[in-house]
Amino acid sequence: MPRPNLISQIHELKYELRRSRLKVSEIPRLQADFDDLVQQACEEYHCSKAELLKAIAPDFGKWVKDERLPVIEKDL
Numbered sequence: 001m002p003r004p005n006l007i008s009q010i011h012e013l014k015y016e017l018r019r020s021r022l023k024v025s026e027i028p029r030l031q032a033d034f035d036d037l038v039q040q041a042c043e044e045y046h047c048s049k050a051e052l053l054k055a056i057a058p059d060f061g062k063w064v065k066d067e068r069l070p071v072i073e074k075d076l
Contacts, residue, residue: 011063
């Protein structure tokens with residue numbers, strides 16, 4: 001089953017928030033964008049934030065591989 005674009009966007013922001021070279025000044029904007037997308041997904045899929053994040057967590061590593069990105073060893 002193809003990954004919904006909204007979930008890909010959430011994964012992308014999660015990945016960006018994990019970057020080691022992330023500037024401190026970038027964090028509030030990225031976190032706000034992440035929170036907004038998660039809220040949008042919760043409304044679309046009729047679930048809580050905890051349920052959504054738990055459901056998509058196993059897909060994050062697959063998304064990283066699909067996008068051919070280096071693995072970042074840091075939990076968000």
